[in-house]
Amino acid sequence: xxxxxxxxxxxERCTGCMDCVKACPMEEPAxxxxxxxxxxxxxxxxxxxxxxxxxxxxxxxxxxxxxxTVFLAKELCTSCKACAAVCPFGAVFLGxxxxxxxxxxxxxxxxxxxxxKEGALLYGGTPDxxxxxxxxxxxxxxxxxxxx
Amino acid sequence: xxxxxxxxxxxxxxHLCELACSYKHGGTFNPLLSxxxxxxxxxxxxxxxxxxxxxxxxxxxxxxxxxxxxRDKSGAYVxxxxxxxxxxxxxYACPFGAISFDFKARPxxxxxxxGEPECVDVCPHDAIIFGPEEKVSRELKRAKATGVAYGIxxxxxxxxxxxxxxxxxxxxxxxxxxxxxLEL
Amino acid sequence: xxxxxxxxxxxxxxxYTAMNLIREGFPPExxxxxxxxxxxxxxxxxxxxxxxxVPFGRIALGLSKRLSWMGVRVLAGTxxxxxxxxxxxxxxxxxxGTSEVEYGNLVVATGGRPFLPPxxxxxxxxxxxxxxxxxxxxxxxxxxxxxxxxxxxxxxxxTAAVALRKLGHGVTVIEARGRILPNLLEGPLAEFVGDxxxxxxxxxxxxxxxxxxxxxxxxxxxxxxxxxxxxxxSVVMAxxxxxxxxxxxxxxRPIEVxxxxxxxxxxxYALGDCAMSRDFITGEFVYRPLGFVxxxxxxxxxxxxxxxxxxxxxxxxxxxxxxxxxxVYAVGLGGAEAExxxxxxxxxxxxxxxxxxxxxxxxxxxxxxxxxxxxxxxHSVGSANAYLRIRELHGGRAE
Numbered sequence: 231x232x233x234x235x236x237x238x239x240x241x242e243r244c245t246g247c248m249d250c251v252k253a254c255p256m257e258e259p260a261x262x263x264x265x266x267x268x269x270x271x272x273x274x275x276x277x278x279x280x281x282x283x284x285x286x287x288x289x290x291x292x293x294x295x296x297x298x299t300v301f302l303a304k305e306l307c308t309s310c311k312a313c314a315a316v317c318p319f320g321a322v323f324l325g326x327x328x329x330x331x332x333x334x335x336x337x338x339x340x341x342x343x344x345x346x347k348e349g350a351l352l353y354g355g356t357p358d359x360x361x362x363x364x365x366x367x368x369x370x371x372x373x374x375x376x377x378x
Numbered sequence: 379x380x381x382x383x384x385x386x387x388x389x390x391x392x393h394l395c396e397l398a399c400s401y402k403h404g405g406t407f408n409p410l411l412s413x414x415x416x417x418x419x420x421x422x423x424x425x426x427x428x429x430x431x432x433x434x435x436x437x438x439x440x441x442x443x444x445x446x447x448x449r450d451k452s453g454a455y456v457x458x459x460x461x462x463x464x465x466x467x468x469x470y471a472c473p474f475g476a477i478s479f480d481f482k483a484r485p486x487x488x489x490x491x492x493g494e495p496e497c498v499d500v501c502p503h504d505a506i507i508f509g510p511e512e513k514v515s516r517e518l519k520r521a522k523a524t525g526v527a528y529g530i531x532x533x534x535x536x537x538x539x540x541x542x543x544x545x546x547x548x549x550x551x552x553x554x555x556x557x558x559x560l561e562l
Numbered sequence: 563x564x565x566x567x568x569x570x571x572x573x574x575x576x577x578y579t580a581m582n583l584i585r586e587g588f589p590p591e592x593x594x595x596x597x598x599x600x601x602x603x604x605x606x607x608x609x610x611x612x613x614x615x616v617p618f619g620r621i622a623l624g625l626s627k628r629l630s631w632m633g634v635r636v637l638a639g640t641x642x643x644x645x646x647x648x649x650x651x652x653x654x655x656x657x658x659g660t661s662e663v664e665y666g667n668l669v670v671a672t673g674g675r676p677f678l679p680p681x682x683x684x685x686x687x688x689x690x691x692x693x694x695x696x697x698x699x700x701x702x703x704x705x706x707x708x709x710x711x712x713x714x715x716x717x718x719x720x721t722a723a724v725a726l727r728k729l730g731h732g733v734t735v736i737e738a739r740g741r742i743l744p745n746l747l748e749g750p751l752a753e754f755v756g757d758x759x760x761x762x763x764x765x766x767x768x769x770x771x772x773x774x775x776x777x778x779x780x781x782x783x784x785x786x787x788x789x790x791x792x793x794x795x796s797v798v799m800a801x802x803x804x805x806x807x808x809x810x811x812x813x814x815r816p817i818e819v820x821x822x823x824x825x826x827x828x829x830x831y832a833l834g835d836c837a838m839s840r841d842f843i844t845g846e847f848v849y850r851p852l853g854f855v856x857x858x859x860x861x862x863x864x865x866x867x868x869x870x871x872x873x874x875x876x877x878x879x880x881x882x883x884x885x886x887x888x889x890v891y892a893v894g895l896g897g898a899e900a901e902x903x904x905x906x907x908x909x910x911x912x913x914x915x916x917x918x919x920x921x922x923x924x925x926x927x928x929x930x931x932x933x934x935x936x937x938x939x940x941h942s943v944g945s946a947n948a949y950l951r952i953r954e955l956h957g958g959r960a961e
Binding site (some may be wrong): 443444445460461463 | 943944946947950951954
Binding site for chain 3 (some may be wrong): 264286287289
């Protein structure tokens with residue numbers, strides 16, 4: 231399938247098993263699964279385009295790679311946290327040592343997707359078959375994301 | 379308010395609406411870039427139409443973190459691409475799968491063509507209708523009633539149903555041939 | 563080195579100007595950095611450096627090593643002491659004595675220094691600021707369970723207080739103004755942060771003026787104007803930053819620049835905590851000693867030096883800080899800053915169980931600021947929205 235590969239995030243399928251968190255190869259896992267009143271939310275980078283974090287970074291430490299990954303270069307990051315201030319998903323966040331943490335899609339082979347047995351994380355082309363599988367009622371979904 | 383309705387009994391799965399939609403919005407004939415999607419299963423003579431219902435209090439509008447989806451005068455939820463950050467939350471939130479992505483991974487959805495939907499114009503079988511709520515609901519009822527009267531629901535195979543299925547299948551094959559390997 | 567670019571200051575502003583110059587195609591060997599401390603490090607990580615005790619090597623900016631490797635001349639351990647704008651030379655002081663460096667373009671990125679209010683006893687041993695690595699080294703050498711008073715409840719003071727509390731010290735925060743984070747947050751939001759600090763076991767006193775830091779040689783305590791006394795082994799002065807503008811002006815005020823960071827002197831630029839910067843929303847030049855402002859001007863100055871056109875509208879402040887369990891977001895102007903700039907209209911505050919949000923509007927009802935404090939959430943839907951809205955309402959894209 232043509233089009234770029236994307237990380238599809240479907241929190242309504244998440245069961246909170248934390249396999250993805252364990253699978254994340256980063257020192258501080260870049261994916262976080264908080265419990266919400268409606269279930270489990272998935273907090274990980276959406277690799278937006280045009281991403282607000284890239285716009286807010288004045289140090290050139292965040293940019294969009296050719297494959298669409300929003301990439302954080304730790305070498306250039308000063309932890310000024312401007313990216314965290316504008317990210318609506320909390321996907322780029324302050325780690326315990328003061329370094330910013332963000333998903334880099336494991337260079338195109340996201341380990342969290344491999345680990346997810348529920349199909350809550352998918353990596354695929356733009357129209358992805360996995361997306362069409364059973365969908366939960368929209369009210370449930372909104373409650374997971376904290377809108378109801 | 380004007381609404382879009384699909385009389386699925388009339389749909390033959392010819393995919394002409396998809397081609398028209400993608401051409402109107404992006405200048406190319408590519409069903410993948412259409413805002414309306416017809417999923418066809420010729421072997422059971424059915425097609426399912428996936429399109430935006432322009433819900434009230436829509437999930438896509440509510441999950442958008444940057445308020446980029448707004449309802450316009452024609453009642454359509456329209457994506458403001460100057461605000462859209464391409465996070466795709468709207469597509470995941472839509473319970474009908476009516477929001478898809480273009481090749482730049484930007485979300486695309488039906489905008490009712492500003493009040494003159496192209497798909498309605500091109501549908502050769504009058505399966506897509508657009509008009510005031512009451513009129514559309516009346517059309518839908520009439521279609522259902524006609525379907526019952528002509529034995530579309532239940533009942534045995536009829537020449538009419540066979541003809542419809544063949545039509546759909548032929549058209550699908552043709553598109554398949556033109557776009558080799560394309561999944562529809 | 564005529565025609566070369568000399569950067570005074572080895573902090574974020576200086577290092578990123580050098581990097582941006584190289585990105586713009588400026589030859590690295592024609593860049594000289596005059597740095598008192600090298601390698602450069604980021605001040606934004608001092609609190610985490612203190613609380614998680616990461617080795618210093620990890621807080622140093624990887625970029626500074628990269629610059630030396632690319633051929634940038636770094637005069638480490640040197641300090642610029644004078645400037646002759648007519649002859650285009652900078653006087654520098656090293657261990658061995660003084661000398662002069664010629665420049666084609668000069669970038670003054672001398673940063674800021676912590677402001678010490680004229681309180682008796684601030685010169686005592688055990689009184690530190692929270693500005694450099696030696697402050698952190700001193701604070702991490704304190705024996706566990708000792709008492710510390712933090713004077714000033716800005717972002718620096720509060721992150722320091724939380725880091726010290728994490729190390730098991732008893733911490734008291736004293737703020738002269740009526741609420742904590744007075745420049746950043748509206749009252750109800752500051753209250754929320756205050757409640758959480760109290761729950762962490764940090765004592766927070768507002769509207770309290772320090773009369774004297776007591777002790778003979780070493781700090782023994784702090785006395786307030788009302789006579790109240792707090793004993794403490796150490797005092798952290800987090801009472802704001804003042805510009806190191808001595809090279810260009812004697813009055814201690816920040817260096818005035820235009821929209822590309824140029825000063826009034828030919829070939830002399832200034833950026834970072836020593837200079838003014840332009841506010842995106844009002845277009846006014848303000849003093850904002852914040853990291854991303856330096857980063858923004860590092861891009862502009864580099865562009866101006868290589869002769870590219872610079873059309874800049876200024877910086878939208880985007881502040882995030884984790885203060886213990888509370889996350890603080892502030893995009894755009896806060897109420898206090900808006901008032902100072904004369905653009906304050908209405909402020910709307912709403913809140914729930916574990917969050918509070920404020921929206922600041924100008925007199926025409928346009929959004930100029932958005933603030934949120936929360937605990938236990940991991941994301942804030944709304945911050946990107948506020949950022950985009952402010953950018954939209956006040957003149958298109960930031961660049």
